[in-house]
Amino acid sequence: MIKVGIIGSTGYAGGELVRILTGHKNAEIKWYGSRSHLDKKYADVYRNMFQIVDAACMDDDIETLAEQVDVIFTATPQGLCSSLVNEEILSKVKIIDLSADFRLKDVSVYEKWYKITHKSPQFLPEAVYGLCEINREKIKNARLVANPGCYTTCSILSAYPLVKEGLIDTDTLIIDAKSGTSGAGRGAKIDNLFCEVNENMKAYAVGNHRHTPEIEEQLGYAAGEEIVLNFTPHLVPMNRGILVTEYAKLKKEVTYEEVKKVYDKYYGEEKFVRVLEKNVYPETKWVEGSNYTDISFQIDERTNRIIVMGALDNLVKGAAGQAVQNMNLMFGLDEKEGLELIPMFP
Numbered sequence: 093m094i095k096v097g098i099i100g101s102t103g104y105a106g107g108e109l110v111r112i113l114t115g116h117k118n119a120e121i122k123w124y125g126s127r128s129h130l131d132k133k134y135a136d137v138y139r140n141m142f143q144i145v146d147a148a149c150m151d152d153d154i155e156t157l158a159e160q161v162d163v164i165f166t167a168t169p170q171g172l173c174s175s176l177v178n179e180e181i182l183s184k185v186k187i188i189d190l191s192a193d194f195r196l197k198d199v200s201v202y203e204k205w206y207k208i209t210h211k212s213p214q215f216l217p218e219a220v221y222g223l224c225e226i227n228r229e230k231i232k233n234a235r236l237v238a239n240p241g242c243y244t245t246c247s248i249l250s251a252y253p254l255v256k257e258g259l260i261d262t263d264t265l266i267i268d269a270k271s272g273t274s275g276a277g278r279g280a281k282i283d284n285l286f287c288e289v290n291e292n293m294k295a296y297a298v299g300n301h302r303h304t305p306e307i308e309e310q311l312g313y314a315a316g317e318e319i320v321l322n323f324t325p326h327l328v329p330m331n332r333g334i335l336v337t338e339y340a341k342l343k344k345e346v347t348y349e350e351v352k353k354v355y356d357k358y359y360g361e362e363k364f365v366r367v368l369e370k371n372v373y374p375e376t377k378w379v380e381g382s383n384y385t386d387i388s389f390q391i392d393e394r395t396n397r398i399i400v401m402g403a404l405d406n407l408v409k410g411a412a413g414q415a416v417q418n419m420n421l422m423f424g425l426d427e428k429e430g431l432e433l434i435p436m437f438p
């Protein structure tokens with residue numbers, strides 16, 4: 093059994109880790125980390141866990157935690173994980189960080205977009221970007237995994253085959269994205285109150301959302317050159333779900349069937365990426381509660397653009413599900429273990 097500790101287990105991403113890991117055959121949660129609910133039963137924080145989780149929330153220093161578990165998930169605000177890791181910790185325990193602390197290789201880019209001084213930039217070179225479908229082999233040997241962002245996972249997986257195969261002019265790439273409110277976490281914020289979100293839709297962080305450099309960096313590796321793109325997120329009145337719509341000019345004339353072959357080349361064997369049939373477009377409801385990313389595309393011959401759509405559950409493939417997929421790879425388990433969650437509907 094793999095012994096697991098979760099720092100930030102009472103947040104939305106941490107709560108989803110608990111839900112998924114509770115059903116995992118080879119993992120056992122030993123440590124439900126929280127500062128604000130210390131000693132309270134976990135099931136008193138999340139009553140859906142009544143008679144399922146009996147443990148209480150715990151808070152301790154990471155050195156003590158590292159002695160007790162094989163892997164630590166940090167589902168905590170930006171800046172926390174990088175303030176905790178050091179060589180001694182990493183020699184004892186694997187870390188999967190759900191925040192952005194180790195996603196960007198260039199510390200100056202992180203500090204500019206997140207407005208935080210990075211506390212352990214010495215680990216940036218070794219941290220592996222945990223997008224399983226693309227970095228599988230590197231993840232298997234990693235001590236420190238940077239779990240990708242929710243918008244980012246959806247945006248990158250949707251565009252990756254086109255960028256990798258040089259089918260689009262990346263200078264023209266525009267990503268329009270929508271997220272459910274759980275993407276903003278469980279903390280109380282006026283912007284996320286029912287009356288602010290219900291029956292409403294709004295763009296935010298236009299031109300400066302912190303996921304922009306993450307998408308640019310990862311797609312840049314696929315393209316083999318720097319990419320600069322537009323990314324515009326919107327908040328929509330749903331609990332969960334990300335939907336992205338991406339637009340780019342095609343570099344040459346291609347048919348639907350030729351592009352489909354390219355998507356099948358990258359994702360045909362992938363359990364958690366479903367390339368939909370022609371004229372079927374992803375919907376957040378078709379992936380809710382599951383680790384799937386659904387992708388579809390349409391060629392607009394009139395404008396010579398391709399329009400790609402992707403959908404995932406921000407708390408599963410966009411956070412906790414992908415983190416467990418990373419854990420499975422790091423410990424040599426079946427990558428699907430704990431993750432064969434059937435999407436719920438309605």
Ligand SMILES: NC(=O)C1=CN([C@@H]2O[C@H](COP(=O)(O)OP(=O)(O)OC[C@H]3O[C@@H](n4cnc5c(N)ncnc54)[C@H](OP(=O)(O)O)[C@@H]3O)[C@@H](O)[C@H]2O)C=CC1
Pocket residue numbers: 099100101102103104105106125126127128129166167168169170172190191192240241242274275276277278279406407410411
């Ligand atoms: N929500 C989402 O869809 C996604 C979130 N993420 C990332 O996951 C991380 C968590 O996000 P989310 O769950 O939404 O956020 P929440 O605000 O819901 O939860 C944050 C958690 O962190 C704990 N925490 C806060 N400060 C500290 C601290 N100083 N030390 C230890 N624990 C702390 C909180 O509990 P307590 O105060 O009790 O300690 C809480 O459990 C973030 O980095 C976020 O960017 C990534 C992808 C998607």
Ligand SMILES: CC(=O)N[C@@H](CCC(=O)OP(=O)(O)O)C(=O)O
Pocket residue numbers: 190191192240241242243271272273274275276277303325327
């Ligand atoms: C709706 C909403 O507010 N979403 C969050 C993104 C989700 C998140 O938590 O950020 P990471 O994926 O980088 O960890 C935001 O826009 O900041």
